[in-house]
Amino acid sequence: MDSSQLLKGVLDLAVLAVLKERDGYGYDVVRRLREAGLDEVGDASVYGTLRRLFKAGALTSYVVASDEGPHRKYYGLNDVGRGMYASSARTWAEFSATMASLLKEAE
Amino acid sequence: MDSSQLLKGVLDLAVLAVLKERDGYGYDVVRRLREAGLDEVGDASVYGTLRRLFKAGALTSYVVASDEGPHRKYYGLNDVGRGMYASSARTWAEFSATMASLLKEAE
DNA sequence: TGCCACTATTACGCAAAGCGCAGTAGTGTG
DNA sequence: CACACTACTGCGCTTTGCGTAATAGTGGCA
Numbered sequence: 001m002d003s004s005q006l007l008k009g010v011l012d013l014a015v016l017a018v019l020k021e022r023d024g025y026g027y028d029v030v031r032r033l034r035e036a037g038l039d040e041v042g043d044a045s046v047y048g049t050l051r052r053l054f055k056a057g058a059l060t061s062y063v064v065a066s067d068e069g070p071h072r073k074y075y076g077l078n079d080v081g082r083g084m085y086a087s088s089a090r091t092w093a094e095f096s097a098t099m100a101s102l103l104k105e106a107e
Numbered sequence: 108m109d110s111s112q113l114l115k116g117v118l119d120l121a122v123l124a125v126l127k128e129r130d131g132y133g134y135d136v137v138r139r140l141r142e143a144g145l146d147e148v149g150d151a152s153v154y155g156t157l158r159r160l161f162k163a164g165a166l167t168s169y170v171v172a173s174d175e176g177p178h179r180k181y182y183g184l185n186d187v188g189r190g191m192y193a194s195s196a197r198t199w200a201e202f203s204a205t206m207a208s209l210l211k212e213a214e
Numbered sequence: 215t216g217c218c219a220c221t222a223t224t225a226c227g228c229a230a231a232g233c234g235c236a237g238t239a240g241t242g243t244g
Numbered sequence: 245c246a247c248a249c250t251a252c253t254g255c256g257c258t259t260t261g262c263g264t265a266a267t268a269g270t271g272g273c274a
Contacts, residue, residue: 003116003198003202004116004230004261004262005115005116005117005230005231005261006115006116006117006198006199006202007116007260007261008112008113008115008116008230008231008232008259008260008261009111009112009113009114009115009259009260010112010113010206011260011261013206013210014206014209016213017209017210017212017213018209018213020213021212021213025222025223026222026223027221027222027223028222033209036205036208036209036212037201037205037208037209038205038209041261042261042262042263043222043223043262044224044225044261044262044263044264045260045261045262047222047223047224048260048261048262049260049261051224052260066221066222066269066270067270068220068221068269068270068271069220069221069222069268069269069270069271070221070222070223070267070268070269070270071222071223071269072221072222072223073222073223085213089210091113092113092206092210093210094144095113096203096206096207098143098144098145099117099120099121099199099203100203101143101144102121102124102125102143102144102145103120103124103196103199103200105124105128105143106123106124106125106127106128106192111232111233111259112232112259112260114231114232115230115231115232115259115260115261116230116231118231118232119231132251132252133251133252134250134251134252148232148233149232149233149234150233150251150252151232151233151234151235151253151254152231152232152233154251154252154253155231155232155233156231156232158253159231173240173241173250173251174241175240175241175242175249175250176239176240176241176242176249176250176251177238177239177240177241177250177251177252178240178251178252179250179251179252180251180252
């Protein structure tokens, strides 16, 4: 199974999770996701997800100048984003529990 | 989060899991998945998955006449399918563990 | 000076896959 | 004869992750 397909529908949640810890900019979010174990995530996917979540009203955004490269566009969760995180995390927990029991039956 | 997106990349594994228990035909697989908790799975998705897995050489297929409706096209796992199941299940386990730790950090 | 390498973002288009819906068809019930 | 349930197929839509290219700033090295 191509693990990239597994990200469908979950990358939003993963991005919300790292931003819930603390604000971050695109490049930083990519690094943190990869360090967390999602080492195959593409940078374009993360940038796209950030834009999508921002457009959906879940994120705040502010630009910060950097002394070691170009400017950085930081993103952070607002109330909508925190609500989205909570409900997505719950949905994910239920779904993964369902899959776990399904796989256990097939053993 | 739309839980239908979560199925992407996982429906294959779910179908392989129910067929690993015992052979089944499309309509039957749909029912068993829904009973297992994947109540939102669409029938067209399952039929498509069965065809795709069969085309990929993971399934055997045989038609059985039914006395309570049209004929039934049964599917079962062959060696390729069992191998696919094993590797997909392992990939899924690793992925869900990664997500679990990511969500735990964000608490 | 010129050439990389790293940081950082955006835009374009592709491909996979689940789903809605329509269509076909067999069986049994009122 | 209309309807409901079973059972399968095909078409087109949408979402979404990804590959690739383009743009741009900074710093190191020969």
